[in-house]
Every structure is written in structure tokens, then in C-alpha cells.
Amino acid sequence: MRKLSRRTPLYDKHVAMGAKFIEFAGWEMPVQYTSIIDEHMSVRNSAGIFDVSHMARIIVSDEYEDVLSKLLTNDVKGMKDYKLKYNLMLREDGTIIDDMIVYKLPQKFIIVPNAGNDEIIASWINKHAGKEIANIVTEKYAMVAVQGPKAERILQKISECDLSAIKFFRCTECKIAGIEVIISRSGYTGEDGFEIIMPSEYAGKIWDEILEAGGNEIKPCGLGARDTLRLEMGFALAGNEFAGGRTPLEARLDFVIDWDHEFIGKESLLEKKDKIDEVLIGITLESKAIPRHGFEVYKDEKYIGKISSGGYSPILQRSIALAYLKKEEAYEGNEVQVKIRSKLISGKIVKPPFIKK
Numbered sequence: 569m570r571k572l573s574r575r576t577p578l579y580d581k582h583v584a585m586g587a588k589f590i591e592f593a594g595w596e597m598p599v600q601y602t603s604i605i606d607e608h609m610s611v612r613n614s615a616g617i618f619d620v621s622h623m624a625r626i627i628v629s630d631e632y633e634d635v636l637s638k639l640l641t642n643d644v645k646g647m648k649d650y651k652l653k654y655n656l657m658l659r660e661d662g663t664i665i666d667d668m669i670v671y672k673l674p675q676k677f678i679i680v681p682n683a684g685n686d687e688i689i690a691s692w693i694n695k696h697a698g699k700e701i702a703n704i705v706t707e708k709y710a711m712v713a714v715q716g717p718k719a720e721r722i723l724q725k726i727s728e729c730d731l732s733a734i735k736f737f738r739c740t741e742c743k744i745a746g747i748e749v750i751i752s753r754s755g756y757t758g759e760d761g762f763e764i765i766m767p768s769e770y771a772g773k774i775w776d777e778i779l780e781a782g783g784n785e786i787k788p789c790g791l792g793a794r795d796t797l798r799l800e801m802g803f804a805l806a807g808n809e810f811a812g813g814r815t816p817l818e819a820r821l822d823f824v825i826d827w828d829h830e831f832i833g834k835e836s837l838l839e840k841k842d843k844i845d846e847v848l849i850g851i852t853l854e855s856k857a858i859p860r861h862g863f864e865v866y867k868d869e870k871y872i873g874k875i876s877s878g879g880y881s882p883i884l885q886r887s888i889a890l891a892y893l894k895k896e897e898a899y900e901g902n903e904v905q906v907k908i909r910s911k912l913i914s915g916k917i918v919k920p921p922f923i924k925k
Contacts, residue, residue: 680711
């Protein structure tokens with residue numbers, strides 16, 4: 569019997585607003601409301617609001633910071649309250665289990681891995697702790713992202729704290745629409761913006777009040793626009809860029825590694841450091857044909873790698889892609905071809921981000 573998809577506390581809001589849905593990582597999520605391009609451009613030019621409640625949320629007491637330090641590439645030991653860190657969790661062989669944001673609040677860490685990974689990450693933490701220290705609270709709390717150049721001005725109308733005081737990758741506890749929330753200056757679009765964690769029972773109220781505060785300057789946005797926005801910035805997507813057992817060295821995520829502490833996978837990464845065969849790089853195409861995950865890339869009719877993510881860039885008005893290519897071919901300006909429906913489409917290697925912010 570087919571397992572039913574999970575739904576966020578905002579599901580009924582999405583239905584009422586005419587959203588189109590897809591199944592994503594075990595969740596029934598809105599992919600778009602009007603059009604992906606319309607929602608994409610709203611975020612780039614004004615503001616958009618996303619339901620990101622499908623992202624996992626796990627709480628670990630800060631008395632176990634030594635355990636988390638061992639499990640994370642970007643050390644959280646001694647992390648100050650109200651800071652965020654982008655992080656990776658690796659297997660012993662150095663391949664990526666997942667990427668995640670780690671929040672440090674008084675007496676606890678909040679770990680936000682990717683959708684559907686709450687059980688996987690919590691089990692990994694508990695295994696290495698030797699007891700159950702990871703508390704999954706994905707269903708208890710909802711999460712929305714308000715992104716775009718007008719995000720701060722819109723949210724400030726219903727916020728009881730000074731949002732301008734929250735620096736990038738910092739957070740605070742604050743009342744939004746009269747509800748106590750955790751709000752961080754973060755996001756996955758390349759724009760200024762905020763992510764808000766709130767009790768699930770108040771998600772509908774906060775969603776409505778944000779949209780009312782934004783008026784015609786904000787639009788609800790689905791996963792379609794979230795994907796094209798992150799792709800323009802060259803940000804990795806767990807099911808795509810990490811698929812098949814990739815290491816941070818191949819995924820160009822070595823900036824997330826603090827080599828000055830011991831973590832699971834470190835020894836393997838050090839052994840592989842000078843033996844990387846493929847690396848993640850960007851490709852801009854001379855076409856609007858969409859390069860999908862798994863499509864092959866060629867150089868002078870010789871196979872050199874595969875697309876991990878691809879899509880249409882509304883800003884560049886052409887297709888773009890992230891691809892794992894042979895290291896010797898992954899240099900800026902190199903002319904390559906992507907095989908799309910039996911045709912070889914010309915493209916050029918670029919170092920992400922595709923658009924400069």
C-alpha cells in the first residue's frame with residue numbers, strides 16, 4: 569500500500585490559493601501558484617514567501633556539543649548563541665549524508681537538514697552519542713522563508729524586534745504577528761531575507777499576516793521558484809548534487825570544512841584530497857532547452873561528465889546547469905556540449921554563481 573505524503577500545517581492555505589502540488593521527499597508541496605518565472609522574478613525584484621516546513625528540524629541539548637562537533641565538518645564547539653552555521657554531515661568514507669543549517673540558541677542546537685531526512689540524521693546522531701539525544705520536532709514547528717529586497721521592510725511591519733539588527737547568518741527570538749518565533753537572516757535564494765520557525769498551530773496566522781503586510785509587493789512562491797533561484801546562485805540540492813556518494817571536495821564545499829577539529833570522514837577526505845577525478849562546476853547553454861539531472865556532457869564528442877541540476881534562468885534568459893565534470897575540463901570558458909534529446913547543445917563552463925549578487 570502506498571504511503572501517504574506528509575502535509576505541512578499550511579497545506580489548506582496553499583489549496584485555497586490555487587497552488588499546484590508535487591510530491592517532494594515524501595511531502596505534498598506547492599510547486600507553483602501562478603508561474604515559476606513570475607514567482608522567481610517577484611523574489612529577485614521585490615519579495616516572496618515560501619512554505620519550507622518540509623525541511624527537517626531536530627533539537628539537541630548543547631551539553632552534547634562534543635558529539636555534534638565530531639559529526640559536523642564545520643565545528644560547532646564553542647558556538648555563540650544566536651549564530652547559524654552551514655554544515656555537512658559525512659559518512660566514514662567522506663561522502664555527504666546531508667547538508668544542513670545549525671542554529672545555536674541558549675542551551676540547545678536546532679539542526680535543519682533537508683526534507684525527509686529527520687529520521688536519518690537523528691538516528692546518525694543517536695548512534696554516535698550511544699543514546700537518544702536528538703529530538704525530532706519537524707511536525708511541532710512550521711517554517712517559512714520570506715526572501716527578496718523588500719523582505720525586511722515587509723516583515724518589520726508585523727515584527728516587535730528591529731530586524732535591521734539581525735546580521736547575516738544570525739538569529740533572534742522575537743514576536744512576529746504577536747507570536748513568539750525564531751527568526752534568522754538566512755535563505756537559499758541569494759537574496760536578502762529571513763527564515764522563521766514557529767509553533768505549527770500559528771503557521772496560518774503568520775502566513776496570512778505576512779501576505780497582508782506585503783500587499784502587492786509579495787507573492788506566495790512554490791518549490792519551482794525556490795529551485796530556479798538556488799540554481800542561479802549555484803547552491804547544491806541534496807538529492808541532486810549529493811546523489812551517488814559525493815564528497816565535499818568534489819562538490820566544491822570544502823569551505824564548509826573546519827580542518828582544525830576531528831570529525832567523521834576527515835581521514836578519508838585527507839586521503840582523497842589530491843585524487844579527485846570530478847568536480848562540480850556550472851554550464852551556461854546557448855539555448856532554452858532544459859538540461860535535466862543525469863544528462864551527459866561532452867567535449868569534442870568525448871564524454872566528460874553528467875548534469876546534476878539544470879533549469880531555465882529567468883534572469884539570464886537561457887538554460888543553466890550544475891554538472892560533475894572531469895577535473896581537467898572544469899575550467900572557466902571551456903566550451904562543451906550537453907546532450908538533450910539526442911542533440912548536442914553548445915555551452916560554456918562558468919564558475920557559479922551564475923548571477924552576481
